[in-house]
Amino acid sequence: MVEFGAEGCVNALVDYDRFPDKIVEPDWLVSDPDPMMRREMMAMLGEDERRAKRQEQQRRQRQAVNKLKPWWLSFMRTTNRPFQEKLTLFWHGHFAVAHEKVKNSEVVYDYYRTLRNGANGNFRDLVSSVGKSPAMLIYLDNRQNRKGRPNENWARELLELFTMGIGNYTEDEIKEAARAFTGHTLRKGGYFFAKGQHDNGAKEFFGKRGRLDWDDVIDAIMDDPQTARFISRKLWEHFVYEGPSDALVEEMAAVLRGADYELKPLLSAMFMSKEFYSDRARGNQIKSPAQFLVQIIDQLGAKIPREQMLIIAMRGLGQDLLNPPNVKGWDGNRDWINTNTLLLRYNIPAYVVTGTRFDRQETPRLDEGEAGMGMMGGANPGRRNARPARVRPLFDVAPIYERHAGKDVATAALDLSQEFLARPLDSDQYSVYLAAFGAEGNARFNIKNVKRSELLSALHLLLSTAEYQLC
Template sequence: MNKNTLWSLRLGFSAKQQRAIEQMGLSTFLEKSFRSSYEKKTPSFLDNSPKSLKELRTRRQEIKSSNADNVKELLKVEIQVQQEMKAWWLQKMMTDDFPLREKMTCFWHNHFVSTFQKVKVNHWIFQHNQILRENAFGNFKTLTKKIVQSNAMVRYLDNVDNKRDKINENLSRELLELFTLGIGNYTEEDIKNGAKGLAGLTLGEDQAEYRRFLENDDTITYFGKTGKFKAEDMIDIIFEQKAIPYLITRKILKWFIYDNPTEALVTYYGDYFRKVDFEIKPLLTKIFTEEFPKDNAGSKIKDPLVYILQLMNELNVEQLNPRLLAFYLKQQGMDLFNQPNVKGWNGGKEWLSSQVYLQRNNVADLLCNGRNISRRAKIINDDMTSENVNQLIKVSLNWTKSGTNKTIIAELQDRLLFQTDEDLQKDWETLLKYDFNPKAESADNAVMRLFNNMIKTPEFQII
């Protein structure tokens, strides 16, 4: 596979940035990615959703006092907002010239998990997503402090139920186990005492805040230090621990390059991450620029986002409804804003189960034949509205319309596959024969059949 295409897929969601990486060089491309702007304004689809505790209480009272039909309608509106939020984010992923910020936002989205299903307040989920986007290339410690003190997170991990007379350990546990240190690098006493330090941290207007009558003011011992610690103090202490850089560097390597990074790489980049005081931008720069020259294609199974957006880019699909795309991702097990649990999507081999692989091949057939990515005439959205998805869509494949069957096969191989062998070559030369005429009326259809065959191979599922 062309190296610039490979890294376009890794630093984004398709081969769309391949030419930019080739022309600019990786370092310049990264700098422009780090400086990329993003919309800070709240999207209009949230205009009528509750944004403050007062508005939320008013909406709850409205639901409580309404009849069944009105309640159903109010809930339907909020589910519609959730679908719009998914489509809004997917649109950003597809259209940004420098998609690394959204790729990193999606990484943090799967690290600091917080879902529609549990939080139930769409504006808080949007705030959570914006915190991840704003701090995507910032400081890991700063980001951890902001997320732990977000309304979405205190709701998702039940810290609203963590009070001085009734301790709930969920947020305290996941802060250590999944967000920062990893299993084996803390004690149960650290979890219990951390929960006391987090007691009373509950819902606020713009972010979570401590309520005096719910706080626990006991002196606690946390990782060997004794005092009356609260959320930010506790996170400062966590980031003094020896194991702090390695969980996140392992996850970053897995997200971008290797499904199974070596411990040597994890340690090497983790030590550097500590050295730069947990700044994310220099860590990413070091990882990408040092791994770029290596022969490491074929080290990671594509997640559903990369798979489908690469196909759409190759086929020049423009009019696919992002809501339908979100529905497809849900089928593939990558439902945005609704991970299966606090651990998020596991990735790796789970992206290539027999069911997922079959769905991918079905989608390949549909798109290559100019049809939407569902065999069903309609899909029923979560808001109970239906949408006709069986219409034709325009697709076109770019290929050099000259040369021989072998040069065309080589061109597609270079764009699509990390490796090939003699058997595959023979198969493709059977599909696109030696006397193939690129000027013939049927040439586009013949090359599309070849393309469809290539994207169904195991080699296409891997980058």
């Protein structure tokens, strides 16, 4: 990528489609048998065997999704289109779907692909393709939405959470939209329009009248200026700062509407705006757990931790990927932080830097490779204050010495802090951090004379700060 100027840079970021997609599809997803075949198969079994089969299948599905979570995190780290994954994660939180209800790894992966394929495309198309994805048809029950027996779940959340926001439509409009969505269901694991189940009667929705169907309702939603405002505001709050002025939202919404809901112009306008470069936009937002974890690994050039460790960390940090707590997704920013999650954020750097485990802190087992460690069990309740358990560190400190070769400690320490923190330490903090390098009284000491253990201590301290939570 050779492009100069802010515009070229932003365009390259937003228009990532011009770079090759290096995704490697997971080949370990689990299919559920076709319902017809399944019924035949099950009919030949006794109740006990049927139950055992069902439970076994659910266990395999759970296992596959639990592999998919760290798979995605790792891909966020290795992809050459990081912004695509960042957008996909945004849409995952926006169009929330949880494996807890979907219970099928293929369907969950297909949903991820739907979000990813449309992440910087057209918002109108994205809404429709997500709505017709098996995952959403299951998660918000539209597969059960039939003529005469409407299920309003998808219609309601579409208006409330996905496009307009509460207070911008009436209960009647939800009912009419739900009627329009009848018959859009699942068959053989895929989207299917069941004509017989569709309510073809006359409806009225946002001033539109007629035998309205899926597309008519989506179009009417997009025609309302509130939709562009709602989605522009949400993107802005996610990527720039919270509480943008109404004027700014109007400006962004106009870009989105002007482009008929193409997202790239809006994203470019956001990242080119003066506000994006303002003080208010910097060092004031809290990294999401995914960003925190992927970033610490990336910044240190560390190896990606074991799958189980990533799963435990993400759950503990409050962002169980592919399994948000409910249809509202994650609230983000300050909601990521409480005493528990913050303490875990402060304990993860020790794991990455020195291999000190955060999930189980009794029973020292040095020199044991990660593979040998049982994960969840094994905490020894009888032992107190034993040294924390360790694994082989994921991180090699040598490149840091190389990168800062020739510098004195004070310079290297300052440069390192700027590499890692979105907000500088003040002089009091800085002196505590500098002391950890063990070069007290002689900050002109060459960095190469700082002991490895001291450099690790300093890094550990630097990453265990409130400042490190910010971006």
